[in-house]
Amino acid sequence: MTKPRQFWKGTFAKYNYQFVLLLFLAVWFVVMGIVNHSFLSMNNIATVVTRLSEIAIIAMGMTIVVIAGGFDLSVGTIMAMVPCIVGLAYGQGVPFAVCLAFGFLAAMAVGLLNGVLIAKAGFQPIIGTLATMTALRSLIYVITKGKPISSFPENYMQLAHGKLLGIPIPILLMLAFAVFFSWIMSHTKFGRFVYATGGNIKAADIAGIHTAGLTIKVYVLSAILSALAGILYSSRLISASPDAGANTSFDCVTAVLLGGTSIAGGKGNIQGTVLGIIILNFIINGFNLIGINAYWQMIFKGCVLLAAIGYDSRRKPGFKMVKQKTA
Amino acid sequence: MKKMKKLLAILLAASMVMMTGCSGKQADTPAPQPEEQTGQEAPDAKQGETEAPEAGNSMAGSKTDADTIKIGIVVKQAGAPYFDYAAGGAKKAAADLNAEIVSYTGPTSEDVNQEITFIEDLITQKVDAILVSTADSTAIIPTINKAMDAGIAVFTFDIDAPDSNRLFCITAGNAEESGTAIGESLAKAVDGAGQVALLTGGLGSDTLNRRLAAIEEVLADYPDIEIVATEACDDDFEKCVSQVENLMQTYPELKAVAGVSTVNPPAAAMAIKSAKKDGQVISLGIALPSQITEYVDSGIIPEAILWDPGVMGYDAVAAACDYLRNGELPTDGKDYGEYGGKIVVESGDSVAYIPSIVFTKDNVHDFEF
Numbered sequence: 001m002t003k004p005r006q007f008w009k010g011t012f013a014k015y016n017y018q019f020v021l022l023l024f025l026a027v028w029f030v031v032m033g034i035v036n037h038s039f040l041s042m043n044n045i046a047t048v049v050t051r052l053s054e055i056a057i058i059a060m061g062m063t064i065v066v067i068a069g070g071f072d073l074s075v076g077t078i079m080a081m082v083p084c085i086v087g088l089a090y091g092q093g094v095p096f097a098v099c100l101a102f103g104f105l106a107a108m109a110v111g112l113l114n115g116v117l118i119a120k121a122g123f124q125p126i127i128g129t130l131a132t133m134t135a136l137r138s139l140i141y142v143i144t145k146g147k148p149i150s151s152f153p154e155n156y157m158q159l160a161h162g163k164l165l166g167i168p169i170p171i172l173l174m175l176a177f178a179v180f181f182s183w184i185m186s187h188t189k190f191g192r193f194v195y196a197t198g199g200n201i202k203a204a205d206i207a208g209i210h211t212a213g214l215t216i217k218v219y220v221l222s223a224i225l226s227a228l229a230g231i232l233y234s235s236r237l238i239s240a241s242p243d244a245g246a247n248t249s250f251d252c253v254t255a256v257l258l259g260g261t262s263i264a265g266g267k268g269n270i271q272g273t274v275l276g277i278i279i280l281n282f283i284i285n286g287f288n289l290i291g292i293n294a295y296w297q298m299i300f301k302g303c304v305l306l307a308a309i310g311y312d313s314r315r316k317p318g319f320k321m322v323k324q325k326t327a
Numbered sequence: 328m329k330k331m332k333k334l335l336a337i338l339l340a341a342s343m344v345m346m347t348g349c350s351g352k353q354a355d356t357p358a359p360q361p362e363e364q365t366g367q368e369a370p371d372a373k374q375g376e377t378e379a380p381e382a383g384n385s386m387a388g389s390k391t392d393a394d395t396i397k398i399g400i401v402v403k404q405a406g407a408p409y410f411d412y413a414a415g416g417a418k419k420a421a422a423d424l425n426a427e428i429v430s431y432t433g434p435t436s437e438d439v440n441q442e443i444t445f446i447e448d449l450i451t452q453k454v455d456a457i458l459v460s461t462a463d464s465t466a467i468i469p470t471i472n473k474a475m476d477a478g479i480a481v482f483t484f485d486i487d488a489p490d491s492n493r494l495f496c497i498t499a500g501n502a503e504e505s506g507t508a509i510g511e512s513l514a515k516a517v518d519g520a521g522q523v524a525l526l527t528g529g530l531g532s533d534t535l536n537r538r539l540a541a542i543e544e545v546l547a548d549y550p551d552i553e554i555v556a557t558e559a560c561d562d563d564f565e566k567c568v569s570q571v572e573n574l575m576q577t578y579p580e581l582k583a584v585a586g587v588s589t590v591n592p593p594a595a596a597m598a599i600k601s602a603k604k605d606g607q608v609i610s611l612g613i614a615l616p617s618q619i620t621e622y623v624d625s626g627i628i629p630e631a632i633l634w635d636p637g638v639m640g641y642d643a644v645a646a647a648c649d650y651l652r653n654g655e656l657p658t659d660g661k662d663y664g665e666y667g668g669k670i671v672v673e674s675g676d677s678v679a680y681i682p683s684i685v686f687t688k689d690n691v692h693d694f695e696f
Contacts, residue, residue: 044451146530146559148465237466288448291430294405
């Protein structure tokens with residue numbers, strides 16, 4: 001999120017779709033606050049926001065990938081892989097900083113592979129990342145023998161469980177990343193090139209943007225953010241599970257689209273995605289508190305995704321809700 | 328290309344609606360890990376008589392008979408028949424003991440992260456007790472401890488998380504005992520020689536792993552029995568079927584498969600039947616009678632072992648109520664009434680076992696679950 005004033009001004013002036021989302025969230029808070037007294041407690045809000053920070057960080061990377069005209073199914077697998085590598089290496093007595101470096105390098109390698117498959121070899125993003133996702137998941141099972149890894153330094157859990165100025169560290173990290181990537185996307189050449197590439201890759205090529213290189217960078221970035229989320233995840237559970245993140249890519253895409261980013265690329269922003277994540281998680285949290293079972297929650301999520309895509313495809317070409325290219 | 332992407336996205340969305348397997352949330356435990364808790368640690372049942380609640384354990388005996396005890400149940404896979412029976416038993420106990428099952432929920436496919444979310448939201452709801460069957464005995468620990476710190480009595484059932492602060496585990500088929508039983512019937516069924524394969528639900532489960540280890544230990548005494556593979560299907564029936572089909576393809580000499588999760592034997596039997604290998608390959612292990620009746624009758628499953636999951640659910644609720652009202656944890660021989668039966672607690676352990684049942688052709692029809 002950008003500076004509050006800009007954010008609000010922007011919301012009213014340009015981002016009327018996101019304004020509707022905010023309004024919806026407000027209504028949901030009021031309704032749930034009346035229905036269930038625990039919902040508005042600080043404790044509940046802090047719990048929900050903390051647990052959504054991991055997926056929000058991944059979804060930021062996903063947003064950039066989708067804006068660039070891509071799609072990344074491998075995020076959940078990378079999120080599972082990195083802590084497994086870190087934990088396994090640490091269990092072998094490797095210094096922790098080196099373990100972390102291993103983990104992030106491995107994630108970057110997967111991102112690079114995704115990028116090369118899509119930008120150079122010409123695979124459809126969904127197919128290319130589906131391939132890496134599938135192969136990688138099996139690789140994780142091979143290296144971990146399918147068992148959770150729990151060899152981590154003693155104070156490792158402080159990362160996810162610790163607080164700074166009374167705010168849980170994952171929330172701070174998420175906010176910092178949100179501000180940083182909003183800025184990147186709206187105020188840097190890289191950001192503008194991402195919008196341009198996703199909007200019309202041929203035009204971007206003709207305009208002299210090195211779109212292949214840009215695509216690769218975007219996938220590497222997504223992989224790095226997934227790796228970071230994986231570190232937070234394992235720090236929270238003090239355990240690296242080879243099964244982690246099985247549905248993460250679906251959840252991320254739902255939030256990205258709900259936040260107003262176009263599946264066709266070229267349109268969207270980070271704030272919308274964070275808002276989408278917040279809405280989805282508080283809805284599910286509300287469902288849990290009033291005892292609506294898991295099946296209905298899944299059906300609800302599927303409907304949200306359909307509605308968001310339906311809305312996206314209905315937007316007329318000339319009517320650009322999120323004019324970020326000129327920002 | 329854009330059109331294609333849109334189409335794919337819509338397909339994804341549709342699959343989310345249909346698939347039961349999409350988890351939602353990133354769960355979390357923001358609270359710091361509990362410090363060493365005096366008196367919070369699984370209170371000992373060593374003397375066969377639980378001591379009065381200690382300091383810091385204010386929930387023990389905090390309720391009277393007049394208080395309705397609110398209980399939340401979180402299972403590793405909602406909708407699995409096994410857990411539905413357990414929940415049925417739990418509801419029966421709730422009716423008998425003035426308790427209320429405020430929620431019975433769980434991920435639609437095994438996902439510890441989602442389980443954590445459910446538990447956290449139960450903490451927010453301020454239930455009196457939580458009964459958990461975990462998908463990952465390690466990853467669940469901080470969350471169980473967080474619930475205990477919040478003054479909620481946490482009992483594990485079916486699958487334990489022994490290293491957490493949970494009060495007690497109500498389970499069945501002591502992992503070693505049931506594993507040994509499966510191992511022995513497996514050795515008997517193949518006459519002490521030949522290729523066999525083992526099947527499990529998920530490799531992250533401590534109980535299932537111990538059960539597997541017990542089978543392997545029995546088979547170690549039979550040098551002519553070769554364990555060709557151990558497959559984990561994540562409690563996914565279809566996946567187990569195809570794993571067994573692949574096993575039979577790869578190892579034409581395979582004589583038997585033994586499963587340690589209830590999904591395995593019926594799935595294996597289905598694979599055997601559809602490959603027309605009845606009589607050549609048999610399926611054994613932990614199974615629900617209602618799911619295996621036809622295979623037991625046709626001889627593909629000569630025998631299977633289980634307990635009544637309903638009794639497990641009943642006893643877990645009874646144990647929670649007993650703890651909250653009287654401050655007592657389960658002890659060996661504790662009688663939970665006509666339906667609940669008598670539990671077994673091994674000396675010095677905080678795990679209670681309900682009795683196992685062996686199903687054969689003769690009695691498989693006698694059980695409803």
